[in-house]
Amino acid sequence: MEHRPGRPRRPDVDAAVRAATVRLVAQRGYDGTTLDHIAREAGVAKTTVYRRWDSKADLVLDALVDVLGEPPLPTGGGELRETVGWLAARIGDPAVHQLLVGLVGEAVADPAVRAALRQRIRQPFEDRLVAAWGAGAADVDLAFDVVVGSLLHHAALAGSIDTRVVDTVTEVAVRLLSGEA
Template structure:
């Protein structure tokens, strides 16, 4: 984003923005190229890590010219956001019958994603880049963080539907609680896996979830 170039269309982010309704006059963009680039990006991330990832390398591996790549993504960060985001699109939240079970499932699913080499190397690097680039941080939140947060919200909805939680909770307060819980889940798993370097086992998940569900005053009936 923040194109310093004189291009008209401020990088329309094609993978998200589908095909433009008004077909341009010239040759349309290749859809297969998009996919090849994203695949190549994930592969290269897994093999070489964030630091070893190169725009030129991705282009070469995708069988695409560098110009084609820059026509779609303005920088390595944005490209990787999209490449990683697709992994987080598949998150689901089946109702497993209890809040504890639901949260354990979410934690397990998130931990699973964080053991992929491409995710390990990319996620923290993106967060780091985002700490100085609000535009990028917004994009990361939209494409990567939000899909996870939705799971927690679904979990709460399910719990309320099951009668485990008070359905008449003040929405603002509930949002704050969800924020705390989400930061806690995501941050803790990331720190456990990527900083402390300890594995996330089923036992750990159970104990961590139990810690979470302790008092939660106002959330539990």
């Protein structure tokens, strides 16, 4: 039980700021959301936000990890479709795809965001599937890109996500992972 010197950070701030971030980005998009606005919404000074996260991208990624949740544990047979379906459904959540599409935009120009996105979003998903199914890492990466990329792009062009598309994309990814490609 270690004690670091100095005043401890307020324990509720992280959650409040993340929640404000999710709420505002879902409403107004990544670029339309100001750090000043997030701070005010969370009832916190802007300096406090910058003390805990290095940048807007860092904060949004953290909020995304939080709101995304963890892939379900394998519960018997058929968990492949279950896991992939869970991912597709999560992307369907407007909060999730708004946060994600903003980060993808940053990732193009910033290798650090790129790496963080791979490690904190794609990796847990990959770990689960590799462990439970013995799938190849490269195949899982591809399936992930197909599910997330297709649905994100669909959402960007259509404004929302059609359930039929979710199902079809899930089907495609499952087939890719089953080695039928």
